Amino acid sequence: MSGGSYYVPSTSKWPILGSLALGLMMIGTGMVLVHDRGTPIMTLGLLAVLAVMGFWFRDVVKESRGGLYDAQMDRSFRQGMGWFIFSEVMFFAAFFGALFYIRTFALPWLDGEGAKGVAALLWPEFTASWPLMSPPDTAVAGPRDTFSPWQLPLVNTLILVASSITLTVAHEGLKEGHRDTTRNWLFATLLLAISFITIQGVEYYEAYVHYGITLEAGIYGATFFLLTGFHGAHVIIGATILAVMLVRVLRGHFSSDNHFGFEAACWYWHFVDVVWIGLFLFVYVF
Template sequence: MTHAEHAPTDHYYVPHHSHWPIVASISLFILMYGGATLLNGGSKGILLLGLTLLLITIFGWFGTVIREGEKGMYSDQVDRSFRWGMIWFIFSEVMFFAAFFGALFYARSYSVPWLGGESDHGLVTHGMLWPKYEADWPTNGPADIGGFFAPMHAWGLPALNTLILLSSGVTITLAHWGLIEGNRPKLIKWLAATVALGILFLFLQATEYHEAYKHLNLTLGSGIYGSTFFMLTGFHGLHVTIGAIILTVILFRSMAGHFTLERHFAFEAAAWYWHFVDVVWLGLFIFVYWM
C-alpha cells in the first residue's frame, strides 16, 4: 500500500507474531530486580541492563507500529481502538495524581488539625503527646522532622513555569491547526516551540529543586509538606519529561512527512497527553504552591 492508502474500514488488522512482548516482560523483570538489588546495597549494573533493554524495546516496538501505520495497515476500527486506549491511559494517570492530591487534602484538612487538637479526634493525642504543637500549614509535623525549612512560594519560578506550560498548551494547539490546514511549516514551527517550552519548564524546575535543597532546607525528609511537595511536583516533572520526549518524536516524524489530515492519531495522542500535563500543573500550582 502507498502512504495515502489505508485498510478498509471493515478490516481489523491482527499483528503478526512479534518478539517485543516477551522482550518487554524480560526487560521489566530485570529492571525491577535491579532496582531491588540496588536498594539493598547491590551494584547498579543489573538496573542499567534492564533500563537499556526497556529502551530498546520501546524504540523497536514503537518503530514497528509507526511503520505499520505509515503502510496504511490500520483501519478506522483500529484507529478507534487506539483512541480508546489512550483515553483509558490518561484516565489512569488522572487517578494516579488524584491519589496524591487526596493525600495532600487529607493531611491538610484532617490529620494536621487533629494533631493540633482542633477536634474531638485529636484532643487526646494533642494533650498527651504534643501539647505545644500548633496546627499550621505548611508543617513538617509535631516532631519537626527534617528540622527548620522554608516553604516554596508561588510567585517566583512556579508562576513563571505556569506561564510557560500554559503557553505550551497554546503552541501545541497552533501546531494542530497547522496539521489540519495542511500547513506543514506551521506544524513543525509550533511543535518545535512546544518542545522548547517543555525543556525550559524542566530546566526551571531543576533550578527550583536546587533552591529548595540548598537554601530552603526543603527536602523529601521535611515531614508531610516536603514529602507531598516533592512527590507531586516530581512525578509531574517525570510526566513532562515523557511528554517532551513524545513530542520530540512527533516533531521528527512531522519533519519526515508523516501524518495527514485523515490519519494523525499519534499527534493527537501526544497533544492529549500534553494538555493533561498542563491541567495537572494548574492543580499543583493552586493547591501546592498558592494555597
C-alpha cells in the same frame, strides 16, 4: 463497529522482551535500594525497556504507514490512549487525596482540633500549620522557608499554559496541512517544555540548598516532592514524546486526516498541563 478489516498482528517478540526488560529493571532497582549495588542491572533494564518501546512503536508506525490500519483500529488506539490517561489521572488523584487528607484532617487532629483531636496527646506542643514548618517530633527537621508561588512557580505555570497553546496551534496547522507551521510551533512547544524542566531543576536545587525543603523535611517536603516529582517525570516523558513527534513531522509521517500519534501526544501534554494547574493551586498557592 465497522465492515472494514481489522489488523491482527500474528506474532511479536516485543511484549515478552518488554516484560523481561521491565523485570530486569525492577530487580536492579530493588538491588540498588536494598543492597546498594546493582546499578548496572538497573541501567541495563531501563535501556532495554526504552529499546523495546522504541522497536515496538517503530513496528506500529510502519504498520500504520503501510495502510494496515482501518478506522476501527484508529478507534481502538483512541480508546486505549484515553483510558490510559484516565489511569494517570487516578494515579495523581491518589497523591492529591493524600495532600488534602493531611491538610484537612491529619494535621488539625494532631493539633487537637476536630473529631479526632485526641491525637494531640502524642505531641502536646505541636501546632498545625501549612506549609508545615515544624513537624510534630523535634527529631524531624522541617523546612527553613517556602517558595513564593508568584516567582518561579508562576513563571512555570505561564510556560506550561503557553506550551499547550503552541501545541494546539501546531495541531491546527497539521489539520490544515501546513507542515511548516506544525514544525515551528511544535519546536516552540518543545523549547517551552525544556524551559519548564530546567526551571523545575533550578527550583529543586533551591529547595535543597537554600530552603531546607527535602524529602526528609516532614510531610510538607514529602508531598511537595511526591507531587512535583511525579509531575516532572511526566513532563519529561511528554517532552520525549513531543520530540519523537517532531522527528516524525520532519519525516512527513503525518497527513491532515491521519495523525493519531500526534494527537495522542497532544492529549498527553494537555493532561500534564492540567495536572500542573492543580499543583500550582494546591501545592504552591493555597
